[in-house]
Amino acid sequence: MTVETSHDPRTGVRLASVEVTHPNTLCEVTGLAAQAAPVVAATPPRERARWLEAVAADLEHPRIAGELVALADAETALGEARLVAELARTAAQLRFYASVAAEGSYLGATLDPASGTTPALGRVHVPLGPVAVFGASNFPLAFGVLGNDTASALAAGCPVVVKAHPAHPQLSRRLVDIAVWALCAAGAPDGTVGMVAGFEAGGALVRSEHVSAVAFTGSQRGGLALWQAANDRPVVIPVFAEMGTVNPVAVTPAAGRDLPTIASGFVDSFTLGTGQYCTKPGLLLAPAGRGASHLVARALADSATGGWALTEGIAAAALAGVDQLVAAGASVVGRVPGPTGGWSMPAVVLEAPLAALRAGSPLLEECFGPVALVAEYDDLAELDQLLTRLPGALAASVMTAGPDDPDTGRLVAGLSRLVGRVAVDQWPTGVAFSWAQQHGGPWPATSAPQTTSVGAAALGRFVRPVTYQQVPDAALPPALRAANPWGLPRRVGGVLS
């Protein structure tokens, strides 16, 4: 295969063919990134922040923004309104990671003066080198070529080689071109951002001696394959794979009386973006005796529609996923058909007995698309027990009867053991980017549960610490010099300053 073909999900019609990367070109692209790496690493973070701001400004240029939204909509069918908002978010994210770089805490600069026989030590985080970024299908802008992974890697001082997403190859190419121009104009070296396309090029990218880390957003199958490939290298590199999960929502006993409202919110959340969110709530755990699954089915019939999948494969997998859930003991209680033509997916809600939710059951596997499961618990002890059986997930929610609900703390604590983020009276979809965000979670939600792919701490994935012992000031990296030329927050003699 020498080309990748782009399709309109609304019709299935072919839009364009994009050439995949030849092995020689891959070597050039990764080699250029490796050459850029020391230059990018040595650039003061405030200067790199300006590079990111330059990319953000170009994305917001009305002509470019209009073109990107049209291109993205043609290749993803996500709709103009959503894509306009997502593009604005993408630019804001670039500015946020720029501000985190400029603030400088991510460098962890720490100085212990010499004392007695103990030498002077200075510790700082240094960039790992070129990062391979495999963006998501479902957020072609905010988690794509110039999304969280790329922005945080550049902010941390690493060049990026993006693997173009086969679902939106034209958009990927255009986004990289915009970044290359903006970075060049802002003074970044050649190779700061590059791209390869094609399945084989993706594999070669992970195996490239020039690549120091991999960031991935997508399916468990894809993420685990890259993780394995990286572990099979002679020099193993870290893979930060954020993979899909069934994000559970627990309704407290007291909130059972609000189930009609909760059911409606659940439908809105699991059908958002045609259910193509990694934080989609895939499992509603409701108190028994309130007819939860039928309330959800009614809300689905009242308000939801199916929609188009991003790819033919996702549409087929969603249908197969429903069949798999049924085979594993779930029953369909509501189904709304998708639109006519293209890669249409119906919205489906199923119910299953709580006892069937056993570790390893297909009922606990993600079904990507507007599909969700409802299960009822008899009492909190049964729910507590269930929580010990659920696999790791990105996010969870607790729906309560309000601030005085006596069971909120218990369920927040139980769910926090499973996930990277737990929300109260809010749905798990929607991931703000800020200092306190955590987008990750226990295995198999991610391959690196101690890291986040969204929020200020996302930079930490792309650096490693080095300590300098009795190194003269002039030979120290700027972050550790006595004059603190980068104006960093530092810990000196154990005390933050």
Add this chain to the structure above:
Amino acid sequence: MTVETSHDPRTGVRLASVEVTHPNTLCEVTGLAAQAAPVVAATPPRERARWLEAVAADLEHPRIAGELVALADAETALGEARLVAELARTAAQLRFYASVAAEGSYLGATLDPASGTTPALGRVHVPLGPVAVFGASNFPLAFGVLGNDTASALAAGCPVVVKAHPAHPQLSRRLVDIAVWALCAAGAPDGTVGMVAGFEAGGALVRSEHVSAVAFTGSQRGGLALWQAANDRPVVIPVFAEMGTVNPVAVTPAAGRDLPTIASGFVDSFTLGTGQYCTKPGLLLAPAGRGASHLVARALADSATGGWALTEGIAAAALAGVDQLVAAGASVVGRVPGPTGGWSMPAVVLEAPLAALRAGSPLLEECFGPVALVAEYDDLAELDQLLTRLPGALAASVMTAGPDDPDTGRLVAGLSRLVGRVAVDQWPTGVAFSWAQQHGGPWPATSAPQTTSVGAAALGRFVRPVTYQQVPDAALPPALRAANPWGLPRRVGGVLS
């Protein structure tokens, strides 16, 4: 095999037999750790600090200290003076990690207040759960049962299950017993520290569903086997393996005139502890034309002796390692025999042409014991080239002609790309524990190059972040409550306070 046998390295005579752990006992020990985990995690860090201080105080009790040093010397032959100092260090480390826990920055408490449509987010690091600790043979106290890994895991809020080291099974048992009594008296729950013994129990420990992380100090073979076992689990867990490396020392051209002194320091450093340091300088890179290898050979003949290996296996591997270096193109230039009897090792220095130091060459593999290699470079360009071929290492040194040496910065920068710590005019042996320490390094020096096994940041290995979204104050963990009951440093609205 139902027993592990302890030997006197000075004679090879059997000292004692210690029973290995039965599978049922392993389940009990790990189950107890899992039960303790939520209690240890919920304990305020200042209270856990007192637990660690109680263990430190018991280690320093004169009767206990004397007994431990005698037991350690019998099983390791490291000598009383060294072991007295190591025990003092072990107690001081426990107090240091206690102070890091009490200070509270390791929790990374971060609060973003709600703003517009953005929800209130609070992010904090939560303990992973029980940690399996595989201590080192070469530092039976400071990197053993109650060494850096155990101290930092407890400080971070995780119970510890230690795998007893087969080279010092009696010492391991005694250390665990001391800790169990001290922790019990200090109010820690049963299961806060436990131990298993035996090769099979070690494997089962890594596979146990109750174990959440593994910390290891030792050989590459051992570390990589545990890493692979953890990656083969249904739920993969992190392995923090600190493994042996060839730690390079580069002498600047101007420092060539000080080579006689440098040669003598090199011999002292690579024969320290009979060469059984993971930070042993295994490779001296010296300017050509100064007779570096012969100066080292002379210093060896003048001052060094061989010594006893910790185990029969280490003694045999050191001899085999010298043969392997010779087979790979090195020549022996100096050799001092070890003592008579027991697990004696000679001290050996070899030389090899710089061009023979190619990636993958056995010349770049660690030979554990008092064995080192000298190679000469013609000019700095050749040395720079070599540095790109060396594998990742824990530490490196640059020996300079003083503060005005023009090449210090160039070599510090070149070596810092390879290692976790680079020292100037000091030898890599000796790892201070403090805020700014980094003991780790690029693959294959460690399986987790973004972490450290010594220093304040060592706690970070045993926690993961969780974000709480719109969670009412009473349902938040104490670290994020409005009243800040643990008195933590926190980042609020992006600003450290």
